[in-house]
Structure formats: C-alpha cells, structure tokens
Amino acid sequence: MGARILVIEDDADINEVTCTQLVRSGFDCTAAYSGSEARLLLERGTAEPSDDHGEAECGFDCIVTDLMLPGMSGERLITMLRERGAGVPIIVISARDTVADRVAVLGLGADDYLVKPFDLDELVVRVQAQLRGRGYGRTASSTIPATGTAAGSxxxxxxxxxxxxxxxxxxxxxxxxxxxxxxxxxxxxxxxxxxxxxxxxxxxxxxxxxxxxxxxxxxxxxxxxxxxxxxxxxxxxxxxxxxxxxxxxxxxx
Known part of the structure; x- marks a missing residue:
C-alpha cells in the first residue's frame, strides 16, 4: 500500500479529481469535505501508532488541504497539528494567491502552497517531494537507477x-x-x-x-x-x- 494521503477539500469535484490522480500515482487516499471531518480523522489516527514509523503521528503520511473549509479552517487545522508536535507534511491548495497569504500559511507550519487552479501532476510531484524529504516510504532516488554503465555490460x-x-x-x-x-x-x-x-x-x-x-x-x-x-x-x-x-x-x- 502506498503512502496515506488525507485530502481536505469541501468542493466535491476538486476533492474527487485530486484523490483520483493521487490514487493513480500509487497513494492511498482518504477524502474529507470539512475541517471538522478532517479533525475527527486526524484525532482517530493519532490514537494508533503508525505501521510505517512506529509512532503516533496522525494516521497519515501527508495532508493536502484547502483553507476555506466548513467547520474548521485549514489554518486552524495546521496550527492544531503543529501545536501537538505532528511533523506530517502539509500541502495547502487555495484560491488565495497573494504573497501575504502564502507567507502567513507557511508561517503557521505548512510545508508547501499551491494556488488554484493547480496542475494535478504538479501536486503529485510536490507530494512525492515532501514524502521523500521526510523519509516516508520509497523515494524517487531509491527507485531510479543511477546513470552509467557497469564494465562489460x-x-x-x-x-x-x-x-x-x-x-x-x-x-x-x-x-x-x-x-x-x-x-x-x-x-x-x-x-x-x-x-x-x-x-x-x-x-x-x-x-x-x-x-x-x-x-x-x-x-x-x-x-x-x-x-x-x-x-x-x-x-x-x-x-x-x-x-x-x-x-x-x-x-x-
């Protein structure tokens, strides 16, 4: 099973296409349509140790979240996770496109920020980069053969x-x-x-x-x-x- 990704997006169409693309790329996706639903999923995951890492994290290897969410905002979710010491990578997808917005959210503890409309392939690569940087699962470096030819081959x-x-x-x-x-x-x-x-x-x-x-x-x-x-x-x-x-x-x- 691939890395576990939580996608938090209240727009059902965006949530669906995002999860579909991530699943096609080998990830195991869970969809949440509100901040409050995401919070329940995250708190449930924290109760059990991670199979991959042997520690209580939040049940997911990466989080992709919008900011404007019903029930609980993306900013509050990010703050909650960081206050609890969770180091899970968080990628924000938002229509807010000003530098001030990006700086503020990254300052809360988000790891990356994509402005809507975003390219799905780019999102996949950014998820892979975050997982690779945190040592989660298989990395591109470990699956890509080194260049060069062995003698006699x-x-x-x-x-x-x-x-x-x-x-x-x-x-x-x-x-x-x-x-x-x-x-x-x-x-x-x-x-x-x-x-x-x-x-x-x-x-x-x-x-x-x-x-x-x-x-x-x-x-x-x-x-x-x-x-x-x-x-x-x-x-x-x-x-x-x-x-x-x-x-x-x-x-x-």
Missing part, C-alpha cells in the same frame, strides 16, 4: 525527439550529429532521457549524477543544465529540458 540506446544517446558507447547526438558533453553533462542528459516526463529536483540530479550527498543549494546543478542548454541551442532543442518552477527539471521532447 550494455544498455539500450535512448531516444527522445531528435536526440540519441548510447550509454554504452558514451555518445550523444542530435539528428545523428555528435554533440560533445562532459561526463557530468552526459550523466544529466542520460538521467532525463531514461525517465522522460519525470521531474527531478536539484537534489536528486546532484545525488544521482555526482554520486555524492547533496548538502546545499549552490546552483551547481543549475549551472550545468545551463551549459547543456547552450550546447543544444544551435539545434533548437535546448527547450527539451524544461525547468519546473519550484521543483526541478524534466525532459519534455
């Missing part, structure tokens, strides 16, 4: 749009014209091509391509991606590597 040639990458021969070409990449640049392109449409955070890219722990956001990954794009620009394929704001990078050929 071969890997299939990767293609994406006009790109062709041969991991075994260590060659990269656009329209069959060879493009020179450094070892690190090659590893980044290989990672993205091996997992098209998957959003990788800078931490994931660094740990998978440098094979070192990611300590600080020092723009190393961003700088390397910029260099790759510069080499791709003459072919007009530099936009294959998309920056997903606030998340990371993905291949969109």
């Amino acid at each position: 071969t890997q299939p040639v990767l293609t994406a749009g006009r790109w062709t990458l041969d991991p075994t021969a260590r060659t990269f070409a656009i329209d069959h014209e060879s493009v020179s990449l450094t070892n690190t640049e090659f590893a980044i392109v290989e990672l993205l091509m091996a997992h098209p449409h998957t959003v990788f955070t800078k931490q994931q890219v660094y740990e998978l391509c440098w094979n070192e722990p990611y300590m600080v956001d020092d723009n190393t990954v961003t700088a390397h991606v910029s260099k790759i794009r510069a080499k791709l620009k003459p072919s007009g394929t530099d936009m294959y590597i998309r920056t997903v704001w606030g998340l990371g990078f993905k291949l969109d050929a």
Whole structure:
C-alpha cells in the first residue's frame, strides 16, 4: 500500500479529481469535505501508532488541504497539528494567491502552497517531494537507477525527439550529429532521457549524477543544465529540458 494521503477539500469535484490522480500515482487516499471531518480523522489516527514509523503521528503520511473549509479552517487545522508536535507534511491548495497569504500559511507550519487552479501532476510531484524529504516510504532516488554503465555490460540506446544517446558507447547526438558533453553533462542528459516526463529536483540530479550527498543549494546543478542548454541551442532543442518552477527539471521532447 502506498503512502496515506488525507485530502481536505469541501468542493466535491476538486476533492474527487485530486484523490483520483493521487490514487493513480500509487497513494492511498482518504477524502474529507470539512475541517471538522478532517479533525475527527486526524484525532482517530493519532490514537494508533503508525505501521510505517512506529509512532503516533496522525494516521497519515501527508495532508493536502484547502483553507476555506466548513467547520474548521485549514489554518486552524495546521496550527492544531503543529501545536501537538505532528511533523506530517502539509500541502495547502487555495484560491488565495497573494504573497501575504502564502507567507502567513507557511508561517503557521505548512510545508508547501499551491494556488488554484493547480496542475494535478504538479501536486503529485510536490507530494512525492515532501514524502521523500521526510523519509516516508520509497523515494524517487531509491527507485531510479543511477546513470552509467557497469564494465562489460550494455544498455539500450535512448531516444527522445531528435536526440540519441548510447550509454554504452558514451555518445550523444542530435539528428545523428555528435554533440560533445562532459561526463557530468552526459550523466544529466542520460538521467532525463531514461525517465522522460519525470521531474527531478536539484537534489536528486546532484545525488544521482555526482554520486555524492547533496548538502546545499549552490546552483551547481543549475549551472550545468545551463551549459547543456547552450550546447543544444544551435539545434533548437535546448527547450527539451524544461525547468519546473519550484521543483526541478524534466525532459519534455
């Protein structure tokens, strides 16, 4: 069973499509349609230890909540959880779109904030990022193979749009014209091509391509991606590597 997600949203249609998307992505979802209903579910979950972590948390691995809820507001729910010491990741989805709104809610203890209307795929990625950051369940890093080829082994040639990458021969070409990449640049392109449409955070890219722990956001990954794009620009394929704001990078050929 996947990580347990509580979706708190009084709009039944939004609640349904959100839960459907999360379930399709492998999560176990519970829907709540008011703040008071969510509070009951959270208090019930706190009474029993978590199977995954062996401690009383709140019965869920992540919470996705609106702010304007009947019975009990999202702000009050966040405050209640943090006052009780619950460290469960909380992602807010709200139509309130001012910087002041976001700052206030994050200041209460929320971990992320998406403005309605939001992209469902982006929400899934943000949930995954929060779970990964807290060490819940399987992480993208643990399920994505490291780049590179073991000695004596071969890997299939990767293609994406006009790109062709041969991991075994260590060659990269656009329209069959060879493009020179450094070892690190090659590893980044290989990672993205091996997992098209998957959003990788800078931490994931660094740990998978440098094979070192990611300590600080020092723009190393961003700088390397910029260099790759510069080499791709003459072919007009530099936009294959998309920056997903606030998340990371993905291949969109």
